[in-house]
Amino acid sequence: MKFQAPRGTYDILPKEMNKWYYIEKIIKKYVKLFNYREIRLPIFEYKDLFQRSVGDDSDIVEKEMYVFEDKNERLFALRPEGTASVARSYIENSMISSKRDPKKIFYYGPMFRYSRPQKGRYRQFYQFGIEYIGDESAYADAEIITMGWKILQEAQVPDVSLEINSVGCKKCRKDYHKKLQEFLFARENKFCPNCQRRMKTNPLRVFDCKNYVCQEQLENAPQMLDNLCEDCEKHFDEVQENLKKLNVDYEINPRIVRGLDYYTRTAFEYKINYLGAQDALGGGGRYDGLIEYLGGKNTPAVGLSMGMERIILALEEAGVEFPQINTLDVFIIPMDKKYDDKAIEIMNKLHDSEISAQIADANTSMGSNFKFCDRNNVKFAIVIGENEIKSEEYAVKNISKHKQESVHLDKLTDYINSKIE
RNA sequence: GUGGGUGUAGUUCAGUGGUAGAGCACCGGAUUGUGGUUCCGGGCGUCGUGGGUUCAAAUCCCAUCACCCACCCCA
Numbered sequence: 001m002k003f004q005a006p007r008g009t010y011d012i013l014p015k016e017m018n019k020w021y022y023i024e025k026i027i028k029k030y031v032k033l034f035n036y037r038e039i040r041l042p043i044f045e046y047k048d049l050f051q052r053s054v055g056d057d058s059d060i061v062e063k064e065m066y067v068f069e070d071k072n073e074r075l076f077a078l079r080p081e082g083t084a085s086v087a088r089s090y091i092e093n094s095m096i097s098s099k100r101d102p103k104k105i106f107y108y109g110p111m112f113r114y115s116r117p118q119k120g121r122y123r124q125f126y127q128f129g130i131e132y133i134g135d136e137s138a139y140a141d142a143e144i145i146t147m148g149w150k151i152l153q154e155a156q157v158p159d160v161s162l163e164i165n166s167v168g169c170k171k172c173r174k175d176y177h178k179k180l181q182e183f184l185f186a187r188e189n190k191f192c193p194n195c196q197r198r199m200k201t202n203p204l205r206v207f208d209c210k211n212y213v214c215q216e217q218l219e220n221a222p223q224m225l226d227n228l229c230e231d232c233e234k235h236f237d238e239v240q241e242n243l244k245k246l247n248v249d250y251e252i253n254p255r256i257v258r259g260l261d262y263y264t265r266t267a268f269e270y271k272i273n274y275l276g277a278q279d280a281l282g283g284g285g286r287y288d289g290l291i292e293y294l295g296g297k298n299t300p301a302v303g304l305s306m307g308m309e310r311i312i313l314a315l316e317e318a319g320v321e322f323p324q325i326n327t328l329d330v331f332i333i334p335m336d337k338k339y340d341d342k343a344i345e346i347m348n349k350l351h352d353s354e355i356s357a358q359i360a361d362a363n364t365s366m367g368s369n370f371k372f373c374d375r376n377n378v379k380f381a382i383v384i385g386e387n388e389i390k391s392e393e394y395a396v397k398n399i400s401k402h403k404q405e406s407v408h409l410d411k412l413t414d415y416i417n418s419k420i421e
Numbered sequence: 422g423u424g425g426g427u428g429u430a431g432u433u434c435a436g437u438g439g440u441a442g443a444g445c446a447c448c449g450g451a452u453u454g455u456g457g458u459u460c461c462g463g464g465c466g467u468c469g470u471g472g473g474u475u476c477a478a479a480u481c482c483c484a485u486c487a488c489c490c491a492c493c494c495c496a
Contacts, residue, residue: 004487007486059495064495113495113496116423116493118491119488194493280496282496365453365455367452368456369456370456371457375456385454399456402456404455
């Protein structure tokens, strides 16, 4: 029996980590700049939590959850997303918030969805997410949208388009639903079977159809944006004003809907067009009703989540070069077993000065050891041979510059420290 | 969940019924104290896995697993 990673999962190998560090560093920078604090949440929760928050007839709950029972017959699910857990924790830990003191939280970690894997789509995948809880003002929406935007910009993901929309509040969405369904049913037989099915279950989704004929039918369909109540319309205008102040480029796409039930008012997505079917790097929106719905006080909130794999794939696709991480400062090369003691002594000294160092195998040829340095981005090599032992002057070679100097044993650490940034 | 494609050395792939191959990578040597070039040498790998057809299967058939693409949906 040969073991392999379960379907839809994969290993992030040491040689790939630089890509992750690259993005994680940018994320850290922005959560700090905007004053978000990290929360670490369980990887599984009661199944009901997701069922209630994400929505009973969402695809996630219907067919994508990893559900299991524990020995006490309690039903759990591996988390398919992060917001539900944040909301649960917010309530459970009585994180009272107000406009003056909003709770600004971020999370990072694996999520699980049982869907058919393909490129940019896994059963275990990593999401980064931020939540701005306690402020109903449009500025909060704009801040969240801006952070995602800036992170993608700084990571240099090319050609990202930010699309925003408003899905209205409970009240105006209900009215609009009715209006849209009336419109759709009046032309039911002109739509594809898929759309005919959707107009009953989730009429908004009809807008997502890529069928040309359906799109034609939709040209005169009522738009949510034209049917917002006064408050929602004002809110949407203010979000846009704030985005302009923050220098964020966006476009309005009345078709951004989002798959989760809890969204109200603002919904948005960051999209690219060169990853095949996986065009969404991340998205989010406002979820004013969720916390109350889960048993907390009526609390406004807005958040976003981004897919790490998608961002990395986009960067790879675009040919962006990830910075290499230098893992080793000094490779100590003893030319014979009998110099191993000296090698250990030098390594210890270097470690004491926080210089990373590793000892080469004395039986391996010098050529091979230098090849190792090339391949592993080693900065310096120190050779230990008969001459060095006698004179206490060591050959220190700068690998990338192909140059070496003689340095006295006592000055090795100072010398290397002065050459390393 | 639906439809299609692929699965041979570390990797990219060739090989379509008759003794398993190539490029790159890797290791060693030429160069026994110095690396990105060159030259020489080095591969038995359950041909994804299990079963079947056949004198004979990497090759044909079935099943299964995984990956890829599209749909669905999203990250």
